[in-house]
Amino acid sequence: MKRDIFGPEHDAFREMVREFIAREITPQHAQWEQDGVVSRDVWLAAGRAGLLGIDIEEKYGGGGEPDYRYYLILNEEMARAGANGPGFAVHNDINGQYLRRLCTPEQAERWLPGYCSGEIITAIAMSEPGAGSDLQGIRAAAVPDGDHYVLNGQKTFISNGQLADLVIVVARTGLDDGHRGISLLVVERGMPGFERGRNLGKIGMHAQDTSELFFSGVAVPAANLLGEEGGGFLALMHNLPRERVAIGATALAGAEQVFADTLAYCKQRAAFGRPIGRFQHNRFVLAEMATELAVARAFTDRAIMEHCAEQLSNADASMVKWWDTELCHRVVDRCLQLHGGYGYMTEYPVARAYADSRVQTIFGGTTEIMKEIIGRDLGL
Numbered sequence: 001m002k003r004d005i006f007g008p009e010h011d012a013f014r015e016m017v018r019e020f021i022a023r024e025i026t027p028q029h030a031q032w033e034q035d036g037v038v039s040r041d042v043w044l045a046a047g048r049a050g051l052l053g054i055d056i057e058e059k060y061g062g063g064g065e066p067d068y069r070y071y072l073i074l075n076e077e078m079a080r081a082g083a084n085g086p087g088f089a090v091h092n093d094i095n096g097q098y099l100r101r102l103c104t105p106e107q108a109e110r111w112l113p114g115y116c117s118g119e120i121i122t123a124i125a126m127s128e129p130g131a132g133s134d135l136q137g138i139r140a141a142a143v144p145d146g147d148h149y150v151l152n153g154q155k156t157f158i159s160n161g162q163l164a165d166l167v168i169v170v171a172r173t174g175l176d177d178g179h180r181g182i183s184l185l186v187v188e189r190g191m192p193g194f195e196r197g198r199n200l201g202k203i204g205m206h207a208q209d210t211s212e213l214f215f216s217g218v219a220v221p222a223a224n225l226l227g228e229e230g231g232g233f234l235a236l237m238h239n240l241p242r243e244r245v246a247i248g249a250t251a252l253a254g255a256e257q258v259f260a261d262t263l264a265y266c267k268q269r270a271a272f273g274r275p276i277g278r279f280q281h282n283r284f285v286l287a288e289m290a291t292e293l294a295v296a297r298a299f300t301d302r303a304i305m306e307h308c309a310e311q312l313s314n315a316d317a318s319m320v321k322w323w324d325t326e327l328c329h330r331v332v333d334r335c336l337q338l339h340g341g342y343g344y345m346t347e348y349p350v351a352r353a354y355a356d357s358r359v360q361t362i363f364g365g366t367t368e369i370m371k372e373i374i375g376r377d378l379g380l
Contacts, residue, residue: 085207161211
């Protein structure tokens with residue numbers, strides 16, 4: 001389907017991204033899934049290709065391109081290729097936005113060149129064993145002590161957790177139990193007291209390292225405070241709409257690819273003397289999915305352009321996130337059924353997508369939290 005939100009320059013970039021994925025990711029991805037982590041080489045390759053820090057100033061090695069659609073294209077093509085190992089989206093769409101907006105000039109000089117080159121891999125540590133979607137339930141604490149903070153706490157489900165050289169830690173720095181007591185501290189690889197736990201076993205997304213992180217008396221320099229002390233919660237709220245529309249758009253692209261693969265399969269796979277897509281039930285199922293995807297695409301592309309114009313509301317971002325991720329879950333499930341026994345075999349992309357996509361309705365805020373945000377926006 002022709003999408004009028006892109007121009008020739010975006011199409012050229014998409015072709016470059018596809019070539020990069022085919023060259024640098026697809027041949028290695030199966031091995032990464034066995035290893036539970038990607039090679040750092042792919043991060044360096046992404047840096048050389050200009051895929052990291054696209055909107056970071058050129059003087060730091062970034063692309064200097066503020067157009068969000070370039071990040072969108074990268075995320076879509078990664079989803080369509082089933083390339084979920086490299087955590088570029090976490091690095092670009094989440095962490096990069098905090099660094100770009102909140103870094104002091106001194107911090108920018110220290111961190112952004114490596115961030116753009118792939119030499120510095122980033123993670124963000126929000127979730128804790130007792131606090132997920134409820135960010136005000138954060139208990140990791142950083143006590144000011146002279147020219148540094150003493151950080152103690154535990155984080156879990158941290159994407160890029162094993163590879164990360166720089167972790168943005170959400171922690172309490174004040175006595176206020178509400179949002180005003182939350183700050184963002186940057187913990188760097190090698191700081192005494194900072195330890196990584198095991199690489200967590202997951203249902204899917206096996207190539208992406210997801211970890212527990214432990215902070216025991218970590219002396220974090222005050223110079224590593226990102227933004228204002230006590231301003232962490234507002235910074236998180238500012239960036240969440242972008243994170244959520246990115247998750248939704250990525251889920252939709254993945255669902256569209258699984259549907260395209262399944263449609264082709266239903267045209268060539270025969271049963272009882274004819275292609276299985278010719279049976280009325282299957283034809284209706286395919287027609288329903290095609291329609292649902294088309295409707296979701298129209299709404300999602302509208303939200304993308306609103307985000308590009310800095311007009312996307314929190315409620316609309318939440319709609320995109322919950323609708324697209326839940327739709328992806330339904331589409332992949334129905335597509336696997338249409339594949340029959342072959343759909344259960346991991347050599348088929350639909351089987352891998354079934355496991356990999358399940359988490360999308362959970363991370364970035366669960367579907368239930370998205371509905372709560374939308375309901376409150378309705379005045380309820």
